[in-house]
Amino acid sequence: MIPNSNQTVQFYLDDELIQIPIENQQETLLDFIRLKKNNTSVKEGCGEGDCGACLVLQAQTEQGKLVYKPVNSCIKFVPALHKKSIYTAKYISKSLQELHPVQQAMVTCHGSQCGFCTPGFVISLLAHYLDSQSKKANEDEVINAISGNLCRCTGYRPIIEAGLQMQEFNEPIRFSRADAFSVERLQ
Ligand code: FES
Ligand code: FES
Numbered sequence: 001m002i003p004n005s006n007q008t009v010q011f012y013l014d015d016e017l018i019q020i021p022i023e024n025q026q027e028t029l030l031d032f033i034r035l036k037k038n039n040t041s042v043k044e045g046c047g048e049g050d051c052g053a054c055l056v057l058q059a060q061t062e063q064g065k066l067v068y069k070p071v072n073s074c075i076k077f078v079p080a081l082h083k084k085s086i087y088t089a090k091y092i093s094k095s096l097q098e099l100h101p102v103q104q105a106m107v108t109c110h111g112s113q114c115g116f117c118t119p120g121f122v123i124s125l126l127a128h129y130l131d132s133q134s135k136k137a138n139e140d141e142v143i144n145a146i147s148g149n150l151c152r153c154t155g156y157r158p159i160i161e162a163g164l165q166m167q168e169f170n171e172p173i174r175f176s177r178a179d180a181f182s183v184e185r186l187q
Contacts, residue, residue: 014091029073041090052149089119101169105162
């Protein structure tokens with residue numbers, strides 16, 4: 001739902017409630033995160049929705065159920081965030097005070113070198129982790145989950161391995177399939 005031009009956009013960014021008038025319809029979520037919130041952990045690559053460096057996790061309720069998906073913040077405009085929750089990869093480990101299983105698997109499998117693409121891959125794998133009905137890893141599904149991400153230096157094999165191993169770690173207290181906290185807040 002996008003509010004009218006005289007209304008206020010209300011959404012959560014990394015658990016902070018954001019309420020802003022719709023004064024600049026052209027502002028992207030990427031600019032808002034990097035320039036207004038000084039959070040440069042979300043990267044700008046192509047700026048056109050092709051590389052996945054700017055991915056963030058979006059949560060919204062659909063029929064009382066929390067649905068997660070990765071969104072390219074470089075082509076997502078702020079008014080479209082109304083009544084949604086957005087999480088950055090950096091905040092996920094900060095709020096848990098430890099690495100999420102997806103992040104731990106990336107470390108264990110050496111899925112990162114320069115790190116520029118890494119937050120984006122973490123978000124794609126996390127969305128897949130949260131939406132998977134089964135804990136059984138499936139290589140085709142992992143490859144499909146990261147099909148919107150580009151990496152220039154690591155190569156994809158270690159990242160696919162991380163996607164296969166992430167299910168083997170203990171489920172965290174948040175950002176798990178049973179995350180009731182976020183459902184309640186968005187309703
Ligand atoms: Fe490349 Fe957003 S910066 S998809
Ligand atoms: Fe350098 Fe992926 S780790 S671009």
